[in-house]
Amino acid sequence: MNIRPACQDDLHLLWEFLAMAAYEPTVAAAKAVPIVAAHLDGWQLPSDFGFVAERDGKPLGAVWARQYGDTPYLGSGSREITLAVHPDARGGGIGTMLLQAAIAEADDRHRLAGRRDAPGQHRGSRHRAPR
Numbered sequence: 493m494n495i496r497p498a499c500q501d502d503l504h505l506l507w508e509f510l511a512m513a514a515y516e517p518t519v520a521a522a523k524a525v526p527i528v529a530a531h532l533d534g535w536q537l538p539s540d541f542g543f544v545a546e547r548d549g550k551p552l553g554a555v556w557a558r559q560y561g562d563t564p565y566l567g568s569g570s571r572e573i574t575l576a577v578h579p580d581a582r583g584g585g586i587g588t589m590l591l592q593a594a595i596a597e598a599d600d601r602h603r604l605a606g607r608r609d610a611p612g613q614h615r616g617s618r619h620r621a622p623r
Contacts, residue, residue, distance in 0.1 A: 495593050498542035498556055503535055509554040513576035531574050543593040545586045553577035555590035
């Protein structure tokens, strides 16, 4: 199993996983729902990050985080994580590995931003992904 950073070239793949996560039948259907499409429209903004899980070059899952502006649901500057694992690959820990990688990256970005004293700074510390 390989967990690698997602890049701009993964956009179509991320749309496929977004359709799975949103229980939409197709990528076109996911793109047609504004609140769903917001998870990837304009990818890859400087604050966006994500990871793709692969086995033997075959993508099995993806996770990504997007920072939103002030919204009534998330508040100012909150990140929302989207995670999906292909149905044939579920139950093997792939989602856990992806989530660990996303938490570790968010922790690193938080630390680099000089926010060591912010509330929740230790959240997810037990989930550190191996580097």
